[in-house]
Amino acid sequence: MTRKRLSTEDFIADLARAPVPKPFAASSIALWTSAATALGVALWLSLMGLRPDLGTALSAPVTLAKTGLPALLSVSALWLAIRSAYPGKGLRLSYLLLPPAMALVLIADAAAATPAPFLTQAMVGSTAMKCLSAVLGLSLLPIAAGLTFLKNGASTNPALSGALLGLAAGAGAAAGYSLACTEDSPLFYVVWYGLAIASAGGVGSLAGSRLLRW
Numbered sequence: 001m002t003r004k005r006l007s008t009e010d011f012i013a014d015l016a017r018a019p020v021p022k023p024f025a026a027s028s029i030a031l032w033t034s035a036a037t038a039l040g041v042a043l044w045l046s047l048m049g050l051r052p053d054l055g056t057a058l059s060a061p062v063t064l065a066k067t068g069l070p071a072l073l074s075v076s077a078l079w080l081a082i083r084s085a086y087p088g089k090g091l092r093l094s095y096l097l098l099p100p101a102m103a104l105v106l107i108a109d110a111a112a113a114t115p116a117p118f119l120t121q122a123m124v125g126s127t128a129m130k131c132l133s134a135v136l137g138l139s140l141l142p143i144a145a146g147l148t149f150l151k152n153g154a155s156t157n158p159a160l161s162g163a164l165l166g167l168a169a170g171a172g173a174a175a176g177y178s179l180a181c182t183e184d185s186p187l188f189y190v191v192w193y194g195l196a197i198a199s200a201g202g203v204g205s206l207a208g209s210r211l212l213r214w
Helices: 008-017 026-048 061-083 098-113 116-124 128-150 158-177 186-211
Strands: none
Touching (some): 061 128, 061 158, 098 186
């Protein structure tokens, strides 16, 4: 059976009848991803409370880095995630390297200053699983919110776009979680925050590969 070829007029008519795609708004991704992160963190902090010595703790550079480095990574990754939805725009993933590089310096310095018998305890701390599960859990809503709007774009690498969004959500969640966390050693927070953020990136990559395909 031969297939009837559409005339130009029929093709144009089919296009006219097709639903109009939603416009892609970069500001919506940034707004809703940030709002979802802030909402989750606010609910978490309302249950757990801020650490009582937060002001004093943040005066120490090493403790300030526990909040500042994930926040910087979140902003950089979210900007790259949005940019990835525009075909043809270059992605300089090197923008993501500064926070991890600084974290590696901090953890190396802390390891050098910690006696060998105490390294494992300093790394494991007392809230490792709580940290990992909380940060990953807090990142899920921002990932879902971001993907809802990111799918209106035209990413040529859905897995990468999703991973960047996941990194942004995970890092933002980690920055918020740090306001209640009292584990101030880089040996702890670089390892466990890093693992949680990387896991959020993996979730985002998997979801993006499915939801952002054309």
